[in-house]
Amino acid sequence: xxxxxxxxxxxxxxxxxxxxxxxxxxxxxxxxxxxxxxxxxxxxxxxxxxxxxxxxxxxxxxxxxxxxxxxxxxxxxxxxxxxxxxxxxxxxxxxxxxxxxxxxxxxxxxxxxxxxxxxxxxx
Amino acid sequence: xxxxxxxxxxxxxxxxxxxxxxxxxxxxxxxxxxxxxxxxxxxxxxxxxxxxxxxxxxxxxxxxxxxxxxxxxxxxxxxxxxxxxxxxxxxxxxxxxxxxxxxxxxxxxxxxxxxxxxxxxxxxxxxxxxxxxxxxxxxxxxxxxxxxxxxxxxxxxxxxxxxxxxxxxxxxxxxxxxxxxxxxxxxxxxxxxxxxxxxxxxxxxxxxx
Numbered sequence: 168x169x170x171x172x173x174x175x176x177x178x179x180x181x182x183x184x185x186x187x188x189x190x191x192x193x194x195x196x197x198x199x200x201x202x203x204x205x206x207x208x209x210x211x212x213x214x215x216x217x218x219x220x221x222x223x224x225x226x227x228x229x230x231x232x233x234x235x236x237x238x239x240x241x242x243x244x245x246x247x248x249x250x251x252x253x254x255x256x257x258x259x260x261x262x263x264x265x266x267x268x269x270x271x272x273x274x275x276x277x278x279x280x281x282x283x284x285x286x287x288x289x290x
Numbered sequence: 291x292x293x294x295x296x297x298x299x300x301x302x303x304x305x306x307x308x309x310x311x312x313x314x315x316x317x318x319x320x321x322x323x324x325x326x327x328x329x330x331x332x333x334x335x336x337x338x339x340x341x342x343x344x345x346x347x348x349x350x351x352x353x354x355x356x357x358x359x360x361x362x363x364x365x366x367x368x369x370x371x372x373x374x375x376x377x378x379x380x381x382x383x384x385x386x387x388x389x390x391x392x393x394x395x396x397x398x399x400x401x402x403x404x405x406x407x408x409x410x411x412x413x414x415x416x417x418x419x420x421x422x423x424x425x426x427x428x429x430x431x432x433x434x435x436x437x438x439x440x441x442x443x444x445x446x447x448x449x450x451x452x453x454x455x456x457x458x459x460x461x462x463x464x465x466x467x468x469x470x471x472x473x474x475x476x477x478x479x480x481x482x483x484x485x486x487x488x489x490x491x492x493x494x495x496x497x498x499x
Binding site: 202203205209211212213214215243244245248 | 367368370371374375377378381409412413416417418419
């Protein structure tokens with residue numbers, strides 16, 4: 168009985184690990200970003216910019232700065248609030264969720280890249 | 291014999307159900323609110339007359355709107371909760387009817403202190419919409435809150451709510467006679483899809499006149 172439950176649990180763990188398409192990034196995106204940028208990243212006009220059309224040339228590491236500091240551009244009337252309390256790994260997972268799932272790009276932004284970017288975000 | 295009776299019952303039930311459904315989807319849209327009897331005529335509920343100011347600080351009255359059917363909502367630009375998704379759905383409505391001269395969209399701010407005409411104008415620019423078609427109204431705060439209730443949309447000040455104002459994301463369809471004819475939850479894309487067909491039905495009422 169005990170052995171079989173261990174087997175079942177490890178099977179599901181295997182499934183979960185094997186299916187890692189930035190699941191944490193998705194959950195964090197949905198709770199922190201989707202309200203304004205929309206669940207599919209399509210945004211709302213130019214008010215809430217689309218994240219699904221950033222394309223291959225965009226510097227995705229910059230997203231960590233927007234998460235940490237928020238964003239207020241000069242000609243915008245709305246201010247993006249900073250998202251507090253996320254770890255560098257969580258931020259990295261959000262970035263890669265946006266990059267791979269929404270923009271359909273191969274590869275990823277490494278945690279090393281994100282850790283290098285974050286100190287440079289300080290305003 | 292017994293199975294025959296069952297068949298008949300089933301056919302009857304199906305007929306009743308389908309006929310009811312069809313009735314709901316054709317003909318004129320229903321009227322919201324209670325009827326009143328004036329001089330022996332029963333009159334449908336009407337939105338009271340109003341006067342607010344648009345994104346160019348021009349006065350807009352109910353009289354200005356009586357040539358159009360319009361869809362209306364209440365929001366404020368800094369609203370962090372349901373407003374972005376409601377605006378996304380309002381954009382769907384805008385995209386479908388932006389070339390229809392009989393149709394307008396009207397968004398009321400509930401935060402006139404921050405949402406000045408100038409700010410609403412910028413907001414419309416950022417939404418990439420024409421303010422000929424989609425009007426943004428501001429005015430006296432209490433009048434705006436009262437007006438939301440007239441549209442069956444609830445809004446009230448609440449310190450605990452995000453942005454200090456609690457309001458529903460209801461989107462309401464009004465005809466040229468200030469009668470409320472349909473509504474939908476602006477946060478629910480399926481509900482808005484139904485509202486689009488309600489708008490089609492209402493527009494048809496004017497074609498046949």
